[in-house]
Amino acid sequence: GESVGLHLPTLSVQEGDNSIINCAYSNSASDYFIWYKQESGKGPQFIIDIRSNMDKRQGQRVTVLLNKTVKHLSLQIAATQPGDSAVYFCAENRGLRGSYIPTFGRGTSLIVHP
């Protein structure tokens, strides 16, 4: 079936390094993708999004890359900080019955070592 998934369940980095979190999606009709950050005990929080007519979008210390050819999405975090430690989810909007409710992948846990 259609799914959104992540390649790595856990990513450990040193403070100051750049982090790259990957995501694969299988529905070629998806036209909108979102990255969320979830800190322990909290709900997911929007980080950055990208539409399918773009291949790159930058925010503050974060960049999302979209490769529609291989149906791959990545989140790059520059100069990773301890406060970036969290679980990161990618989600795709499939237009569920016209309502654009996103479908989430399983998440990658990012651990930042001081």
Next chain:
Amino acid sequence: NAGVTQTPKFQVLKTGQSMTLQCAQDMNHEYMSWYRQDPGMGLRLIHYSVGAGITDQGEVPNGYNVSRSTTEDFPLRLLSAAPSQTSVYFCATRGYQETQYFGPGTRLLVL
């Protein structure tokens, strides 16, 4: 502006009991949804609503009911709790932009 609020924060139920998880938003968003999150898994959609009076099923609707009588509130009802419903439940809203805003979650333990 409280955003999305959920009550209770924690709940312990016995198998067979019923309860209602509350979700309220003050952003005047049309779209509201309920997700459950289990360890090592992403969020799975239970039910959603595109406006007052309109609800629809998500991926895992069995054992749950919803209603949407107002724009602000979207309660989730467990009809007869089962241990398999032990989870963390998140309510989310979305306006005309596609960004969803999540509540803080309700942790439910069914014994």
